[in-house]
Amino acid sequence: MQFLVYVDKANEFFDKLVETATDDELFASGYLRGHFDLQVGYAQVEGDDLSGDELNEKIEKSLVKAYRNGELTDEDRDHVVAIWEKVKELV
Numbered sequence: 001m002q003f004l005v006y007v008d009k010a011n012e013f014f015d016k017l018v019e020t021a022t023d024d025e026l027f028a029s030g031y032l033r034g035h036f037d038l039q040v041g042y043a044q045v046e047g048d049d050l051s052g053d054e055l056n057e058k059i060e061k062s063l064v065k066a067y068r069n070g071e072l073t074d075e076d077r078d079h080v081v082a083i084w085e086k087v088k089e090l091v
Helices: 003-020 023-046 052-068 074-088
Strands: none
Touching: 003 023, 003 052, 003 074, 023 052, 023 074, 052 074
């Protein structure tokens, strides 16, 4: 999938969550969206022509690093992972 198409789909997904998500899911989606947007920004600044799968790999590395640094509780991490799995399906 083209990079920008995937980014648009993911942003639409995040936006729609605001209407239906629980407070925990909103926190997790905001946290995940931050990682997502950061990697999108890096790719755009560096002029990388990434596929959706390549972008996902970069996001996964960022999330794993955050988990290892203890940025989230186990419960919050579980919410992030659940939403992340849905976002990855958009590719």
